[in-house]
Amino acid sequence: MKFKVNNKEVFASTGGRPFDKEKPLIIFIHGSGLSHITWVLQTRYFAFHGYSVLAIDLPGHGYSEGPALESIEEQGKWISDVIDSVEMKEASLVGHSQGCLIVLECASQFPEKVKSIGLMGGAGAIPMNPELLELAENGDPKAVELMMDWAHGPAGHFGGHPVPGLHHMNLGGSIVINGSVKNALGVDFRACDNYKNGFEAAKKIKCPAINILGDRDRMCPIKAGKKLAENLQNSEVEIIKNCGHMILLEEAGQSLEILKKFIRKNHPV
Amino acid sequence: MDPKTYKFDTLSLHAGYMPSKNAGSRQVPIYQTTSYMFDDVDHAAALFNLERGGHIYSRISNPTVQVLEERVAALEGGTAALATASGMSAIFLTIMTLCNAGDHVVVSSQLYGGTVNLFRLTLPKFGIKATFVKPRDTEGFKKAIKENTKCIYGELVGNPGNELMNLPEISNIAHDAGIPVIIDSTYQTPYLFKPLEHGADFVVHSLTKWMAGHGSSMAGILVEGGKFDFLKTNKFPTMTEPYEGYHGLSFAEEFGPVAFTMKARAEGMRDMGPCLSPQNAWNVLQGIETLSVRMEKHCSNASKMVEYLSKHDSVAWVSHASLKDNPDYELAKKLLPKGTGSMIAFGIKGGKEAGAAFIDNVKLASHLANVGDTRTLVIHPASATHSQMDEATLKLANMSHDMIRLSVGIEDIEDIKNDFEDGFRAASKPRLVANK
Numbered sequence: 001m002k003f004k005v006n007n008k009e010v011f012a013s014t015g016g017r018p019f020d021k022e023k024p025l026i027i028f029i030h031g032s033g034l035s036h037i038t039w040v041l042q043t044r045y046f047a048f049h050g051y052s053v054l055a056i057d058l059p060g061h062g063y064s065e066g067p068a069l070e071s072i073e074e075q076g077k078w079i080s081d082v083i084d085s086v087e088m089k090e091a092s093l094v095g096h097s098q099g100c101l102i103v104l105e106c107a108s109q110f111p112e113k114v115k116s117i118g119l120m121g122g123a124g125a126i127p128m129n130p131e132l133l134e135l136a137e138n139g140d141p142k143a144v145e146l147m148m149d150w151a152h153g154p155a156g157h158f159g160g161h162p163v164p165g166l167h168h169m170n171l172g173g174s175i176v177i178n179g180s181v182k183n184a185l186g187v188d189f190r191a192c193d194n195y196k197n198g199f200e201a202a203k204k205i206k207c208p209a210i211n212i213l214g215d216r217d218r219m220c221p222i223k224a225g226k227k228l229a230e231n232l233q234n235s236e237v238e239i240i241k242n243c244g245h246m247i248l249l250e251e252a253g254q255s256l257e258i259l260k261k262f263i264r265k266n267h268p269v
Numbered sequence: 270m271d272p273k274t275y276k277f278d279t280l281s282l283h284a285g286y287m288p289s290k291n292a293g294s295r296q297v298p299i300y301q302t303t304s305y306m307f308d309d310v311d312h313a314a315a316l317f318n319l320e321r322g323g324h325i326y327s328r329i330s331n332p333t334v335q336v337l338e339e340r341v342a343a344l345e346g347g348t349a350a351l352a353t354a355s356g357m358s359a360i361f362l363t364i365m366t367l368c369n370a371g372d373h374v375v376v377s378s379q380l381y382g383g384t385v386n387l388f389r390l391t392l393p394k395f396g397i398k399a400t401f402v403k404p405r406d407t408e409g410f411k412k413a414i415k416e417n418t419k420c421i422y423g424e425l426v427g428n429p430g431n432e433l434m435n436l437p438e439i440s441n442i443a444h445d446a447g448i449p450v451i452i453d454s455t456y457q458t459p460y461l462f463k464p465l466e467h468g469a470d471f472v473v474h475s476l477t478k479w480m481a482g483h484g485s486s487m488a489g490i491l492v493e494g495g496k497f498d499f500l501k502t503n504k505f506p507t508m509t510e511p512y513e514g515y516h517g518l519s520f521a522e523e524f525g526p527v528a529f530t531m532k533a534r535a536e537g538m539r540d541m542g543p544c545l546s547p548q549n550a551w552n553v554l555q556g557i558e559t560l561s562v563r564m565e566k567h568c569s570n571a572s573k574m575v576e577y578l579s580k581h582d583s584v585a586w587v588s589h590a591s592l593k594d595n596p597d598y599e600l601a602k603k604l605l606p607k608g609t610g611s612m613i614a615f616g617i618k619g620g621k622e623a624g625a626a627f628i629d630n631v632k633l634a635s636h637l638a639n640v641g642d643t644r645t646l647v648i649h650p651a652s653a654t655h656s657q658m659d660e661a662t663l664k665l666a667n668m669s670h671d672m673i674r675l676s677v678g679i680e681d682i683e684d685i686k687n688d689f690e691d692g693f694r695a696a697s698k699p700r701l702v703a704n705k
Contacts, residue, residue, distance in 0.1 A: 013522060013523060016318075016319075016515070016516060016517065016518045016523060017516075035525065037523075037524065037525040037526065040523055040524060041320075041321055041322060044318065044319060044320040044321075044523070045315055045320040045321060048315075048318060048320055048516075062525075063500070129270075131270050132270075142271075142272075145272040145274065146270065146271075146272050148272070148274070149272035149273055149274050154287060154289075155287065157274065157275060158283055158284065158285070158286060158287045159284050159285035159286055159287065159336070159339040159340070159343065160285070160286070160287050160290055160339070161322065161339065162321065162322030162323065163322035163527075163531075164322065164323075164324065164329075164330035164331075164332075164334075164335040164338065164534070165330065165335060165338040165339070165342070165349045165350050165351050165352075165527075165530055165534065166322075166339075166342075166348065166349045166527050166530070167339055167342040167343055167347060167348055167349060167350070169274065170342060170343070170346060170347060170348045170495065171348040171349065171495065171526055171527055174348050174494075174495035174496060174526040175525065175526060177496070178495070178496060178498070178525075178526060242289070252321065252322060253321060253322070253323075256321060
């Protein structure tokens with residue numbers, strides 16, 4: 001669905017069901033340069049099982065009006081604005097990669113609005129490789145190839161997508177390429193690299209949190225994910241074997257099962 | 270700093286499959302099953318509602334077929350693929366997923382005869398009409414586009430005349446008009462050419478040919494490029510409007526770069542059911558493992574045959590874009606640097622009778638209705654593969670009655686030439702052959 005946030009048009013997938021203010025809300029926040037498409041194997045399930053779902057396109061991504069927001073702090077505030085714009089009081093937030101940093105900011109700045117948080121492939125800080133950052137900021141498609149290489153574990157490189165016929169790396173790459181390497185991915189990478197408040201933000205968060213980590217994640221290694229979990233007051237950790245950074249797609253079934261259990265317990269229908 | 274993603278030859282052997290998820294089996298298992306156990310009622314409901322991935326019934330998807338789909342998607346650079354029982358069913362499924370009754374398509378006039386008849390005779394029964402344009406007439410494609418046109422369709426190198434479409438320019442024309450381009454890339458395989466890198470939005474193959482390569486198994490596939498944005502216009506309600514068959518799902522919104530494949534599978538395989546058998550999928554996978562080495566040999570033998578035929582006294586003309594005097598020579602050099610393929614069209618002196626004599630007297634080359642076998646194949650299109658086309662359609666396809674279509678195999682080149690000598694010798698004595 002399309003709606004306005006701060007007078008700018010925003011697109012969010014509602015998981016195939018109409019948005020309903022009477023149902024508990026889950027907001028899914030994508031990673032750098034990506035879009036709502038990455039969440040399709042989580043959102044539809046929740047939408048058909050009693051929740052209202054918004055898999056948002058961040059500003060300047062997918063079908064949301066730009067420009068992209070330049071800092072994680074702004075993006076965290078923007079998620080709070082999304083909750084206000086759809087006239088809801090609270091939501092559970094689920095993030096992937098950069099989306100996890102945004103979740104941390106929102107949940108620490110607006111604790112009254114956040115019921116629980118799910119973090120997939122998260123860390124307290126995501127410093128960028130300088131060469132990758134430069135490529136992305138220059139709009140070089142090679143940045144996307146490198147990102148896809150590093151983001152995927154064995155399943156991404158060999159195959160075995162949970163949805164028959166889909167190709168992990170080409171699908172992921174096309175989401176980024178269909179957007180803007182320079183104005184979305186480049187801005188996102190710079191925002192991640194600049195962000196230093198992750199651990200401080202985490203310490204302030206009291207709501208239940210789950211960290212879903214892949215043991216083959218080269219972008220946010222499990223060591224970094226565990227360190228973040230230690231800084232969250234009420235946190236669980238689940239590690240998925242043979243899984244890279246694209247947990248939500250590489251091991252969509254396992255990550256959905258973990259998320260189902262967590263959300264149902266902490267934000268029941 | 271370069272990505273360490275696997276390259277073409279490695280993907281041909283490994284893409285789409287992980288032994289660790291299949292009991293350690295190094296070779297891809299053949300999942301000879303119709304259906305798949307659900308964990309519980311919730312799991313079943315989620316699968317049927319596209320809430321999660323997995324297999325339900327082998328008409329819709331099958332784990333062996335899935336490996337083939339991912340492998341071809343990997344080789345073509347596509348976001349997704351959907352394998353079918355044959356190349357023709359892949360084309361039909363693609364058009365039926367894209368179009369509604371009342372729609373129009375612009376089609377190259379030089380296509381496999383069965384495809385011509387699909388567009389000329391069968392699709393009009395479903396209210397989908399086609400305008401045929403000669404492959405070299407780039408401006409003609411532009412002029413043929415109407416308000417209700419939904420795609421441009423063609424073969425990069427036309428069957429059987431070997432004339433090239435200027436895909437990059439034709440793709441620009443299509444995209445300016447807000448419509449996608451579908452390319453049948455059977456003749457090239459991704460070893461020679463990747464249409465998605467040159468502006469095509471969807472690729473179809475008859476995998477029966479060079480991809481499988483051994484003349485043993487029928488199969489087809491649709492590959493999605495992931496770049497065509499159906500939501501940019503209101504031209505494609507089948508992709509963008511809520512679909513009653515899945516509780517009001519908008520495929521384009523939910524699935525983005527794989528929306529077309531998702532729709533083709535969820536609707537097309539469900540309702541039309543042209544599924545590929547796991548055994549045939551496995552046979553094709555075996556073929557793809559050696560695609561590079563076979564294509565190299567096919568192309569090298571084809572080059573030698575082009576040279577041989579061009580100098581032969583019994584040959585009136587040769588059509589192959591590798592020839593310097595061919596109108597497509599420069600375009601082929603740009604688009605097909607690894608080779609222009611192993612299909613050769615040539616005219617035999619003496620016309621139709623000489624052609625028949627030639628075909629009846631070659632012994633190594635097989636006379637049959639196929640291309641892309643490891644073995645050398647010959648046919649007289651006007652009396653076989655394209656015989657159901659009327660004179661006007663044959664003319665539009667630039668087909669003459671003296672044309673022989675040659676699919677060069679990977680036998681020893683001297684044996685192929687010797688066999689052709691026998692054929693030409695007999696063809697030069699048409700009266701004797703006529704009395705045979």
